[in-house]
Amino acid sequence: MTNMIAWEKDADGIVTLTMDDPGRGANTMNETFQRSFTETVERLVAEKDEIAGVVLTSAKKTFFAGADLNLISKATVADAPELTAQSMAFKSATRALETLGKPVVAAINGAALGGGLEIALACHRRIALDVKGSEIGLPEVSLGLLPGGGGVVRTVRMFGLQKALMEVLLQGQRRKPAAALEVGLVDELVADPAELIPAAKAWIKANPEAVQPWDVKGYKIPGGTPSNPKFAAMLPAFPANLRKQLKGAPMPAPEAIMAAAVEGSQVDVDNALRIETQYFVSLATGRRGS
Amino acid sequence: MTSEAYIYEAIRTPRGRGKANGSLHGVKPVTLVTGLIDELRARHPQMDTNAIDDLVLGCVTPVGDQGADIAKTAAIFAGLPDTVAGTQINRFCASALEAVNIAAQKVRAGWDQLVIAGGVECMSRIPMGSDGGAWAMDPETAYDTYFVPQGISADLIATTEGFTREDVDAYAVQSQQRSAAAWSAGHFAKSVVPVKDRNGVILLDHDEHMRPDTTLESLGKLKPSFAGIGEMGGFDAVALQKFHWVEKIDHVHTPGNSSGIVDGAALVVVGSEQIGKDFGMVPRARIVATAVSGADPTIMLTGPTPATEKALRLAGLTVDDIDVWELNEAFAAVVLKWVKDFDLPMEKVNINGGAIAMGHPLGATGAMILGTVVDELERSGGRYGLVTLCIGGGMGLATIIERV
Numbered sequence: 001m002t003n004m005i006a007w008e009k010d011a012d013g014i015v016t017l018t019m020d021d022p023g024r025g026a027n028t029m030n031e032t033f034q035r036s037f038t039e040t041v042e043r044l045v046a047e048k049d050e051i052a053g054v055v056l057t058s059a060k061k062t063f064f065a066g067a068d069l070n071l072i073s074k075a076t077v078a079d080a081p082e083l084t085a086q087s088m089a090f091k092s093a094t095r096a097l098e099t100l101g102k103p104v105v106a107a108i109n110g111a112a113l114g115g116g117l118e119i120a121l122a123c124h125r126r127i128a129l130d131v132k133g134s135e136i137g138l139p140e141v142s143l144g145l146l147p148g149g150g151g152v153v154r155t156v157r158m159f160g161l162q163k164a165l166m167e168v169l170l171q172g173q174r175r176k177p178a179a180a181l182e183v184g185l186v187d188e189l190v191a192d193p194a195e196l197i198p199a200a201k202a203w204i205k206a207n208p209e210a211v212q213p214w215d216v217k218g219y220k221i222p223g224g225t226p227s228n229p230k231f232a233a234m235l236p237a238f239p240a241n242l243r244k245q246l247k248g249a250p251m252p253a254p255e256a257i258m259a260a261a262v263e264g265s266q267v268d269v270d271n272a273l274r275i276e277t278q279y280f281v282s283l284a285t286g287r288r289g290s
Numbered sequence: 291m292t293s294e295a296y297i298y299e300a301i302r303t304p305r306g307r308g309k310a311n312g313s314l315h316g317v318k319p320v321t322l323v324t325g326l327i328d329e330l331r332a333r334h335p336q337m338d339t340n341a342i343d344d345l346v347l348g349c350v351t352p353v354g355d356q357g358a359d360i361a362k363t364a365a366i367f368a369g370l371p372d373t374v375a376g377t378q379i380n381r382f383c384a385s386a387l388e389a390v391n392i393a394a395q396k397v398r399a400g401w402d403q404l405v406i407a408g409g410v411e412c413m414s415r416i417p418m419g420s421d422g423g424a425w426a427m428d429p430e431t432a433y434d435t436y437f438v439p440q441g442i443s444a445d446l447i448a449t450t451e452g453f454t455r456e457d458v459d460a461y462a463v464q465s466q467q468r469s470a471a472a473w474s475a476g477h478f479a480k481s482v483v484p485v486k487d488r489n490g491v492i493l494l495d496h497d498e499h500m501r502p503d504t505t506l507e508s509l510g511k512l513k514p515s516f517a518g519i520g521e522m523g524g525f526d527a528v529a530l531q532k533f534h535w536v537e538k539i540d541h542v543h544t545p546g547n548s549s550g551i552v553d554g555a556a557l558v559v560v561g562s563e564q565i566g567k568d569f570g571m572v573p574r575a576r577i578v579a580t581a582v583s584g585a586d587p588t589i590m591l592t593g594p595t596p597a598t599e600k601a602l603r604l605a606g607l608t609v610d611d612i613d614v615w616e617l618n619e620a621f622a623a624v625v626l627k628w629v630k631d632f633d634l635p636m637e638k639v640n641i642n643g644g645a646i647a648m649g650h651p652l653g654a655t656g657a658m659i660l661g662t663v664v665d666e667l668e669r670s671g672g673r674y675g676l677v678t679l680c681i682g683g684g685m686g687l688a689t690i691i692e693r694v
């Protein structure tokens with residue numbers, strides 16, 4: 001089986017990875033992608049001494065379209081072990097990518113929603129093309145799901161619990177690139193497609209030692225966690241206000257997102273990713289009804 | 291050998307205002323307890339402390355200075371024999387009465403002979419809720435179980451029972467008047483042990499949260515304390531989704547008709563009949579029955595009713611047999627509902643005032659009001675008294691005692 005992620009190394013040692021699902025008009029989180037992604041990350045790890053950095057981009061009009069809903073909507077409780085294993089395999093690949101020791105840049109050439117943004121969040125920098133029709137966000141909640149590819153864990157660590165929940169996760173806002181820049185989901189915009197890859201490479205050359213903030217010793221989640229008295233004083237109002245907003249509607253996803261975010265904030269990244277997967281699987285398999 | 295469980299002594303500290311300007315704010319929780327242990331030794335020099343099996347203390351926020359088993363810590367620091375054990379327990383607001391009940395159960399089981407029970411809480415130092423906990427702090431738990439803070443529950447009780455602001459304020463005025471009258475008549479003279487500094491200088495010898503000049507008019511000016519969190523915190527909506535037949539919550543509780551935030555400690559000596567004989571101590575009351583019950587966790591503070599029913603049933607007594615009724619004044623509506631449920635005459639309920647006036651040091655209150663009932667039975671010549679408290683999480687605890 002072929003790898004749908006093209007590998008191209010330039011003279012400076014920067015590898016450009018181009019996602020291009022041969023069977024579809026858009027890249028999705030299907031089996032082909034998951035296998036290709038894992039293989040590609042394994043190769044990056046194996047060859048990292050000869051690599052200066054990585055650019056991740058897409059050959060499609062969009063960057064990445066997110067989960068393959070056909071697969072997820074069919075899941076039942078019996079699929080839990082399989083879904084859990086798949087989710088964790090993807091996450092260990094993203095962890096290997098962000099802890100590679102080399103700068104990794106997502107060159108977001110078009111819409112990055114759901115799983116697409118989650119892959120980009122596992123990169124050290126996100127540069128988006130400011131193109132019409134492009135949208136960036138984690139809209140899983142509107143499908144009754146949660147961002148189960150690290151989106152909860154990483155946005156909480158980027159923005160703090162309150163902002164991640166209110167501005168990204170609980171309502172699943174889709175943002176134009178400029179708005180995504182403003183909220184902090186992307187770091188930089190370029191106007192012209194021809195500038196995208198050069199901008200990514202320029203950042204790599206300027207930041208040869210890139211590391212995620214949460215992998216730096218002494219890192220603290222902005223705004224505090226339940227162990228912080230100030231944050232703890234506000235926390236009980238979170239689920240109460242959620243209940244108030246939902247007016248008793250049987251919608252399990254927002255609660256699961258909030259729970260995964262808060263619980264995950266109290267442990268290390270790897271355990272947080274596990275907790276996120278458990279809540280994701282409970283929603284995907286319908287175990288977590290209302 | 292099993293035995294009846296007797297109360298030999300019941301003492302308490304005065305209650306200090308639970309703020310930085312409170313007279314006990316500068317006193318360590320462990321010191322409040324050791325001060326009372328010293329008093330027990332002084333009052334009962336013939337009591338061989340080697341006979342004490344255990345020190346059981348309630349404490350609701352057992353962190354910081356109150357953490358790591360303050361009971362054993364106090365036993366060591368007070369210089370009790372090494373063989374005296376100690377355990378801290380948490381039944382929230384009823385912790386100290388639970389400590390007494392556990393002591394009674396130990397003695398009645400025959401495993402222990404002499405147990406010191408009570409509790410301590412320095413609310414000015416360790417704020418209520420600062421120990422976290424999954425019910426309030428874990429979103430999944432809170433969401434699925436309709437968690438709301440106690441003040442919302444108290445307002446919900448007032449709403450479902452139809453108690454108006456005037457009703458609860460009138461009860462609060464009564465609490466202030468009765469507390470003041472009890473103090474000036476010397477009803478607390480036997481139980482209250484002044485808190486002194488390390489040089490013997492008195493720091494506090496009275497309950498300083500009281501406002502005897504409180505009137506319906508002065509109370510009427512106070513703003514509801516829980517309307518804000520009810521609205522902004524989303525808790526009204528949570529309560530109303532569970533109690534969906536209620537249209538809106540009437541926020542009637544204020545700082546004037548809720549229990550006061552205070553610092554204090556209390557100890558009760560519980561022992562077998564033989565202990566009294568061995569050390570020449572005269573029992574003051576017999577513990578007739580202990581009862582605990584759960585209740586709906588969202589309205590939360592209705593537990594005294596099932597606990598009272600259970601205690602009466604266990605004791606084989608009826609409402610008419612009880613001469614002195616004591617329910618912790620966590621919030622005025624809690625008392626009014628319980629009085630209504632049993633159709634109690636107000637002349638027999640909380641006759642020496644209560645926590646609205648004098649304050650509710652969470653982990654210590656149960657032992658304080660038990661002592662109040664022991665004293666009142668002796669003074670009035672009544673036979674049976676019933677003590678009960680509402681409890682966080684939806685529980686109630688009750689104890690029936692008989693003067694001997």
Ligand SMILES: CC(C)(COP(=O)(O)OP(=O)(O)OC[C@H]1O[C@@H](n2cnc3c(N)ncnc32)[C@H](O)[C@@H]1OP(=O)(O)O)[C@@H](O)C(=O)NCCC(=O)NCCS
Pocket residue numbers: 383440441501504505508509512515544545546548549550551620621650680681682
């Ligand atoms: C209700 C509650 C939140 C009020 O706390 P608080 O706002 O810190 O109360 P304060 O003592 O500062 O009183 C607030 C105001 O009311 C006034 N006040 C209080 N009692 C009064 C009275 N009897 N008459 C007139 N005014 C009174 C105070 O003077 C103060 O006024 P100020 O702000 O102008 O100084 C708090 O007492 C509480 O939570 N009680 C319940 C405790 C509890 O839940 N225990 C567990 C039970 S289950």
